[in-house]
Amino acid sequence: MTAAAAPGPPAGWANLGMDIVSAGRVRAMIDEHGEVFLLRMLTERELADCHTVDGLDILAVCGRIAAKEAAFKTLRVADSILPWLDIEVRRAPGGWPLIELHGRAEALAARAGISGITVSISHDVDYAVAVGAPVPVA
């Protein structure tokens, strides 16, 4: 049996998730549907966190979208829709992102046998990327 055919990774392995989001695509989405459309993917406090004195920081939006996608990928859930508003990206006092799981996302994480998800976000010019890793149950 190959590793890919095994039901799950060996103990100690992390199911990483990664995602990339184009600022151009998000900008086009906002242009077409308005900023309020983002509330289908971001919670109100996430959207508030993306605002600076200069207005909406598109790359911050992209980073949060990428982080949610990356976090969801760590759960290895087939044929399920990303529960956008149940995976919330918060900012730690140090500036790094923290993932808070609610509702269905929390239940999926419990089913996957993990206690949480950690992510890292980066962006440059017109793209944001994020990688996520599960936090094992202590």
Next chain:
Amino acid sequence: MPANLQPVKDWILSRHPERTDIAPDLDLIENRLIDSLSFVEFVFLLEQASGRKIDMTALEVDHLRTLAVIEERFFTAAVR
């Protein structure tokens, strides 16, 4: 195909100019005609075209896998 499903098909085609048509049974997900980011926008469009609010928490990928399934689920069947 119901007339109000046509804008949905047109929306997908507009994002994939290399295509001229989409077969009713073509897997939209496997063929990457809808990706995770466009999924949210796609559901929004479906709501507008069908006149029905779609409960994202009850939605599964299979509900949106082909135009035939979308037609049956959102444009001809009773709300589930």
